[in-house]
Amino acid sequence: MIKAAYIHIPFCEHICHYCDFNKVFLKGQPVDEYLDALEKEIKLTAANNQHALSTVFVGGGTPTSLNAKQLERLCAIISENLVLDKNAEYTFEANPGDLAPDKLKALYDGGVNRLSFGVQSFNDELLQRIGRTHRAKDVFSSVEAANKIGFDNISIDLMYSLPGQTVEDFAATLKQAFTLDIQHFSGYSLIIEPKTVFYNLLRKGKLLTPGEDAEATMYRLLMEEMEKHGYKQYEISNFAKEGYESIHNITYWNNAEYYGFGAGAHGYVNGYRRSNFGPLKKYMEPLAEGNLPLLDNHKVTRTEQMEEELFLGLRKNSGVSLNSFKEKYNQDIETLFADELKGLLERGLISMDDGNLKLTYNGRFLGNEVFQSFIGIL
Numbered sequence: 448m449i450k451a452a453y454i455h456i457p458f459c460e461h462i463c464h465y466c467d468f469n470k471v472f473l474k475g476q477p478v479d480e481y482l483d484a485l486e487k488e489i490k491l492t493a494a495n496n497q498h499a500l501s502t503v504f505v506g507g508g509t510p511t512s513l514n515a516k517q518l519e520r521l522c523a524i525i526s527e528n529l530v531l532d533k534n535a536e537y538t539f540e541a542n543p544g545d546l547a548p549d550k551l552k553a554l555y556d557g558g559v560n561r562l563s564f565g566v567q568s569f570n571d572e573l574l575q576r577i578g579r580t581h582r583a584k585d586v587f588s589s590v591e592a593a594n595k596i597g598f599d600n601i602s603i604d605l606m607y608s609l610p611g612q613t614v615e616d617f618a619a620t621l622k623q624a625f626t627l628d629i630q631h632f633s634g635y636s637l638i639i640e641p642k643t644v645f646y647n648l649l650r651k652g653k654l655l656t657p658g659e660d661a662e663a664t665m666y667r668l669l670m671e672e673m674e675k676h677g678y679k680q681y682e683i684s685n686f687a688k689e690g691y692e693s694i695h696n697i698t699y700w701n702n703a704e705y706y707g708f709g710a711g712a713h714g715y716v717n718g719y720r721r722s723n724f725g726p727l728k729k730y731m732e733p734l735a736e737g738n739l740p741l742l743d744n745h746k747v748t749r750t751e752q753m754e755e756e757l758f759l760g761l762r763k764n765s766g767v768s769l770n771s772f773k774e775k776y777n778q779d780i781e782t783l784f785a786d787e788l789k790g791l792l793e794r795g796l797i798s799m800d801d802g803n804l805k806l807t808y809n810g811r812f813l814g815n816e817v818f819q820s821f822i823g824i825l
Contacts, residue, residue, distance in 0.1 A: 449716065450501040451698040452493070452529060454485070455709030456510040456521070457727070471727065473512050481710070482520055484731040484740075488708050488723075489528045491739055492716070499532040502695040504540075505559075511541040515549035522557025531558070536600075536694040538563055544585030551596050561600040562593055563633075568606065569623040570616055577609055583623065590627050600691060602631035607669065608662040609637050617665045621672045630691035634669045635684050636662050663812055670811075683762050683806075683814050700763050702756050710740075720745045750825045753778065757804075758818035761797075766805030780804060787820045 458473040458481075503525060513521065531537065538561040539554055546554075554562075568574050569583040586603070593601060605624060607617050624632065637656065670680060678686035685696060698705055707714025711725035721744045724730045733740045747755070753776055760767035772780050781788060788804075791797040796810035796817050810817055 448498050449704045451705035452500055452503045453707045454505045455712040457508040457710045458512045459509045478517055484734040485709055486524045487734045499530045500535055501532050502536045504538045504695040506540045509542050510539050511545040515553045518550055518553040526558055536561055543581040543589040546589055555596050562598055563602040566603040569620045601629040604633045606635050606637055607665040610656055614661055614664050625676050631687045633685050681764050683811055700759050702759050718747055720747055754821050757821045761806055766803040769802050
């Protein structure tokens with residue numbers, strides 16, 4: 448039973464130096480034709496879904512790079528072709544400074560009830576260095592405008608271990624962030640991906656990052672300050688006030704199925720992990736002929752399902768339930784991964800608490816290493 452949908456809008460007015468998501472410059476792009484194709488894909492894929500969705504997440508790219516009329520149409524496409532539960536979480540990603548009053552109104556009137564702002568930092572010099580076009584003042588004005596129109600579920604993304612960033616600078620960013628009194632934060636360390644500006648600079652020896660020790664200190668500071676300010680950590684990188692945990696994110700970490708619509712989008716449908724063509728032309732052409740724009744459609748094996756259950760579920764602070772795993776797969780985690788568990792337990796990176804397998808506090812700093820332990824074992 449599929450209860451979630453991700454919708455990708457690949458257009459950006461500016462490309463950030465660290466971004467490797469599927470995106471294109473907005474200027475001169477066939478936005479309206481793209482929305483036509485997106486509607487066709489949703490109709491072809493979800494027409495027979497009889498279950499109301501618990502969450503819809505519209506990401507990018509920059510969804511709010513669309514104009515107000517296009518945003519109205521996008522919201523109409525979603526509401527007319529997808530059934531949402533009356534209490535569904537309905538999120539749009541947004542750039543601070545992007546949301547003029549008419550765009551905010553289009554989203555609010557269209558049923559959107561959660562906004563996720565890509566803030567990254569409150570240091571204007573650092574924002575410029577990483578290729579962001581907004582400034583700290585835009586964050587405050589955007590959140591204020593969103594609150595004023597009626598949005599009461601707002602998240603912001605922050606980044607640490609950025610080039611030239613110090614621990615003191617990140618502490619100052621956190622201090623400013625908490626003055627917003629919003630409901631949710633995500634905090635991510637910089638990962639330098641191929642085909643990005645930062646990757647090219649790194650290869651040329653022109654990118655200086657803070658280093659692993661400083662990164663660990665920033666992550667420790669993030670966790671401590673979030674707890675101090677009343678935000679509960681429920682996943683490695685996510686923190687929320689009580690009752691405001693992201694339903695959509697939890698869908699992924701619970702290894703549940705979800706639709707993925709749009710150019711380059713990924714989905715997990717009826718046991719298949721699928722991905723769409725990324726280039727706009729390759730995405731739109733099959734849909735014009737009434738066909739899905741699938742680049743890959745991989746049947747997830749039982750072994751892969753069990754591995755994914757662990758490395759996704761361990762991201763959550765609640766961890767992976769041993770009983771739930773056994774009910775789902777008729778297998779014992781402790782038997783399947785006996786040697787791996789023994790080694791990780793001895794190193795103090797995981798714990799067994801109340802029938803749940805969890806990362807320890809120290810394990811959060813080496814999460815990727817823990818996750819890799821369960822890949823290719825079965």
